[in-house]
Amino acid sequence: MIDAFTGAIADVFTVTVIAYIFLGVTIGYLVGALPGMNRATAIALLLPFTASMAPLVALSFLIGVNKGGAAGSAVSAILINVPGEPSSVVTTLDGYPMTQKGQAQKALKIGLIASVFGDITSTVVLILLAQPLAKIAIGTGPVELTAILIFAITFIAAVSGKSFFKGLIAGFLGLLLASCGLDIETGLPRLTFGYIELYDGIPLLAVAIGTLALSEVLVQIDRGWRGGYAQKRNTQDTGNAADATLPWVELRRLLPTMSRSSLVGIVVGIIPGLGATLASFLSYTWARRLSDHPALFGQGAPEGVAASEAADNASVPATLVPVFAIGLPGSLATALLMGAFLMHGLTPGPFLFRDDAALVYGIFIGMMLASLVLLLVGVVGQRFFARVILVRDTVILPVIVFLCVIGAYLEGGGMFGVYLMLVFAFVGYFMKKYDYSFVTFLVGFVLGPMAELSLRQAMILTDGRAASLLDHPVAIVFLIAAVVSVWRFSSMQLLDPNKLQRRQHNENTN
Amino acid sequence: MRKADLIGGIGFVIFALLMILRIIPGETESGTTYGLSPYFYPTVMSAGILICGIGLVWQNWRQPRPHNNGDQAVNEAGHEIEIDTDMETNPEAAPLTASQLMMFLIAMAVIVTSVWLIQRFGIVVFAPVLIAALMIFLGERDWRVILPTMLLPVGIVYLIVTHVLQSPLP
Numbered sequence: 012m013i014d015a016f017t018g019a020i021a022d023v024f025t026v027t028v029i030a031y032i033f034l035g036v037t038i039g040y041l042v043g044a045l046p047g048m049n050r051a052t053a054i055a056l057l058l059p060f061t062a063s064m065a066p067l068v069a070l071s072f073l074i075g076v077n078k079g080g081a082a083g084s085a086v087s088a089i090l091i092n093v094p095g096e097p098s099s100v101v102t103t104l105d106g107y108p109m110t111q112k113g114q115a116q117k118a119l120k121i122g123l124i125a126s127v128f129g130d131i132t133s134t135v136v137l138i139l140l141a142q143p144l145a146k147i148a149i150g151t152g153p154v155e156l157t158a159i160l161i162f163a164i165t166f167i168a169a170v171s172g173k174s175f176f177k178g179l180i181a182g183f184l185g186l187l188l189a190s191c192g193l194d195i196e197t198g199l200p201r202l203t204f205g206y207i208e209l210y211d212g213i214p215l216l217a218v219a220i221g222t223l224a225l226s227e228v229l230v231q232i233d234r235g236w237r238g239g240y241a242q243k244r245n246t247q248d249t250g251n252a253a254d255a256t257l258p259w260v261e262l263r264r265l266l267p268t269m270s271r272s273s274l275v276g277i278v279v280g281i282i283p284g285l286g287a288t289l290a291s292f293l294s295y296t297w298a299r300r301l302s303d304h305p306a307l308f309g310q311g312a313p314e315g316v317a318a319s320e321a322a323d324n325a326s327v328p329a330t331l332v333p334v335f336a337i338g339l340p341g342s343l344a345t346a347l348l349m350g351a352f353l354m355h356g357l358t359p360g361p362f363l364f365r366d367d368a369a370l371v372y373g374i375f376i377g378m379m380l381a382s383l384v385l386l387l388v389g390v391v392g393q394r395f396f397a398r399v400i401l402v403r404d405t406v407i408l409p410v411i412v413f414l415c416v417i418g419a420y421l422e423g424g425g426m427f428g429v430y431l432m433l434v435f436a437f438v439g440y441f442m443k444k445y446d447y448s449f450v451t452f453l454v455g456f457v458l459g460p461m462a463e464l465s466l467r468q469a470m471i472l473t474d475g476r477a478a479s480l481l482d483h484p485v486a487i488v489f490l491i492a493a494v495v496s497v498w499r500f501s502s503m504q505l506l507d508p509n510k511l512q513r514r515q516h517n518e519n520t521n
Numbered sequence: 522m523r524k525a526d527l528i529g530g531i532g533f534v535i536f537a538l539l540m541i542l543r544i545i546p547g548e549t550e551s552g553t554t555y556g557l558s559p560y561f562y563p564t565v566m567s568a569g570i571l572i573c574g575i576g577l578v579w580q581n582w583r584q585p586r587p588h589n590n591g592d593q594a595v596n597e598a599g600h601e602i603e604i605d606t607d608m609e610t611n612p613e614a615a616p617l618t619a620s621q622l623m624m625f626l627i628a629m630a631v632i633v634t635s636v637w638l639i640q641r642f643g644i645v646v647f648a649p650v651l652i653a654a655l656m657i658f659l660g661e662r663d664w665r666v667i668l669p670t671m672l673l674p675v676g677i678v679y680l681i682v683t684h685v686l687q688s689p690l691p
Contacts, residue, residue, distance in 0.1 A: 063686050174526070176577040180533055180570055187540075187566035194559035199550040201559050225632075232628045232659065233621035406666060409655035410674045412632060413648055416639065417678055421688055426640050433633060440625060444616045445525055463562045470557055501576060 019372035023380065028068055032377060035072040036384045037392070039079020043086070044396045045407060046093040050080025051343035052227060055219040056414045058351055059422035066355040067370055071377035073351050077344050078130055078381050081287065081327045082389060085122035085320050087400045090115055098287035098323045101295045105308065105315030112311050119397070120257045123389040125269050125317040129325035131382045132273040133280065137328045137335070138375045140281075144336035145361035151337070151485065153468035158486035160462050162493040163339055164455060167284030172448040175500035181442065181452040188213055189459020196467065208427045215350045217419050217428045218456055221435025222442065222449050223343065225415045228408050229440045261313070268298050268314045269321040276325025283333055283341025284450070287326040294322035328378060334359050335371065338461065343450050346457045353457075354422070523581050525616060530577030537571035540564075631658055644690045648675045 022028070042053040053076050061069035084095030089106035102122060109118035151159070164186070168178030191202040192212035203209040272294035279290035298318035299308040308315050331348070333339040338360030340346040352359045357367065364371055419432035442449050455462075473479035480487055545563050635651035649671040656667050682688050 060681070060686065063688075174577070174580070176530075176573045176580060177526070179573045180577065183566050183569040183573065187563055187570070190563045190566065194549075196557070197550075197559055199559060201549045202545070202563060204548060229625055229628055233624040403661070403666075405656050405659045405661035406670050408659060409652040410670065412655055413652050413674055414678070416636060416648070416651070417644075417682065417690075420691065421682065421686075426636075426691060429636055429640075433629075433636065437629065441617075445529060446616070447529075466562065466565075467557050470561075 015368035016372050018369040019376055022067055022373045023376045028071055031068050031072040032075045032381050032384055035075025036079035036381055036388050039076035040083035040388055043080035043083025043095045044400050046087045049096045050077050052224045053080055054347045055223045056418050058216055059418040062422050067373045070374055074378055075381045078385055081324045082126035082385055086396050089118045098291050101291040101319035105312045108311035117257055118316055119393055121313050121316045122320045125320040126324040127386045128269045129273040129276050129321035133277050133325040133328040134378045136277050137332055140332050141335035142364055145364050148337045149361040153465040154483045154486045156465040157469040158489035162489040163283050165493045165496050168451045169496050169500040170284045171450045172446050178448040178451050181447045182455040185452040185455025186459045189456050208424050214424050214428050216422045217431040218435050220415050220418050221432040222439030225436035226439030228411050230443050265317045268317050272318040272321035273325040276322035277329045280326030280329025281332045287323045290322040290326040291319045294318045340454055346453045349457050523584050527581040530574050533570055533574035537567045540567040640691055
């Protein structure tokens with residue numbers, strides 16, 4: 012372990028890795044600051060460019076983008092009341108009122124420090140938790156893994172959209188799509204429709220760029236169809252020097268809020284599918300409940316900004332805990348990062364610690380470094396990022412479309428990948444419009460090959476007999492949890508409207 | 522959304538049935554297998570879509586239908602109950618309006634045409650055209666903005682891909 016760790020230090024502290032971490036954090040921050048763009052989109056667009064990099068460089072770069080994106084989303088939320096990502100919606104509640112009061116620079120500083128605080132805390136927790144959990148997970152066999160995957164997909168489908176059935180349909184679609192290509196056992200073509208390009212399966216990047224990036228551009232295009240693209244954005248930053256300072260006394264007062272919110276972010280982040288938005292809302296509510304001046308929340312309370320941003324950023328490294336422990340992504344960004352691992356021939360999960368410990372420690376050290384770089388980039392580039400958000404959609408959206416084409420071409424299988432990406436943009440647009448969870452869809456797609464392999468192995472091991480499950484108590488626990496979540500969420504939605512009304516009425520009157 | 526979900530649910534039921542009965546058997550080559558046949562996994566996933574599609578249809582079929590006045594609905598027993606009908610009565614709240622669909626289709630047409638032109642004539646020539654066409658489509662008329670935007674990203678990406686990554690471009 013010591014050898015692997017010292018080797019990892021030597022690998023990370025090179026000019027190339029540090030430069031790419033800087034670049035990743037800066038690009039992530041920039042993209043996060045742009046309204047409507049999010050870090051998952053940025054990762055999808057940048058993934059093809061990392062194919063020729065060494066695994067450690069590529070993963071450190073993409074993790075930098077992920078971290079930078081989470082922190083940068085506060086900039087537009089604070090300055091123009093438009094969150095860069097859904098998880099920063101809560102930041103607008105107090106961030107924008109602070110801007111209106113002429114405290115924009117102070118709000119940005121609080122947002123940045125809370126982001127870095129949450130990020131570092133969560134990275135430490137990831138480092139401490141991932142390996143012990145992986146050691147436990149290494150004992151799980153295909154039966155247990157199948158049960159865990161069934162539970163994870165069910166749970167993510169339940170919490171990631173308004174309709175449980177639509178979430179599950181999206182998950183099954185992702186899992187089904189992943190079965191295209193050569194069959195893992197016989198090596199014979201399956202669902203390839205005669206296209207030799209599909210023998211290796213549908214390229215992840217064509218799916219990810221199409222459903223995430225290009226479809227989002229198309230949604231934004233139709234959203235602004237009444238001529239909203241060319242409108243200039245205005246900030247109300249007064250540039251008042253006195254209000255821009257953040258004294259230590261004030262910062263110390265925010266520390267308990269940041270600590271509590273980081274804890275919320277970590278817990279929510281570890282559970283697959285819950286996401287940073289829920290973490291921000293929960294921590295904001297908690298901070299307001301514990302505050303001596305709850306009435307100030309929503310009027311420009313610094314605690315509100317700190318709570319939201321600390322939780323948002325704490326959830327980012329925490330989402331990697333299940334990835335390192337059992338190879339299970341719980342969010343869009345982590346699904347794409349898992350795709351990056353696979354692209355470099357690495358299988359995330361418990362065996363990664365055994366097979367490539369130096370790389371895992373290298374990633375951990377790179378993550379800590381990225382947290383510090385985040386602080387530096389945020390402080391130095393604060394005014395620059397504040398100007399970037401003024402760039403009009405007429406400039407941003409066409410450039411993203413161009414990057415989508417290039418990305419799908421490079422790692423999606425040439426022009427075939429580009430056309431495939433256009434098909435998935437079409438599909439993704441309607442999924443977004445009709446609320447079919449594309450998080451579940453993409454997680455299902457990434458997990459597809461692993462799900463099929465473990466399901467096949469489980470069926471062979473148990474000989475297809477349900478009674479054999481009695482030898483696998485862990486699998487039974489997860490299957491019961493999956494059944495309970497199916498029963499709970501589906502019965503809530505299939506309930507007779509009259510009964511539902513009566514139940515809600517009773518709950519309101521009690 | 523209720524009507525859209527109902528149609529979507531029926532669509533997914535038909536899709537799953539097509540997959541199970543026609544597409545999976547027709548597009549999967551069978552061979553000697555030790556464990557499970559290649560049909561097994563996609564069929565299980567399609568069955569999942571089928572069950573959830575039925576669930577979605579059932580869920581929306583049982584939902585109260587809105588009256589014309591928007592804030593009242595009638596259930597199966599004929600009793601009036603209040604529901605949130607924003608999606609049904611307010612076109613702005615609907616998931617997809619006709620004008621939005623039109624914008625989407627035009628944008629898709631511009632992108633697909635540009636991609637086809639890129640494939641035929643190369644990215645260096647037609648990527649700037651793609652960017653410029655989309656900018657004009659979105660309402661940008663300032664050539665001082667259009668010119669650098671159409672040339673700079675293409676130039677930078679071209680240099681990175683061909684010289685740093687050493688990958689060919691169309």
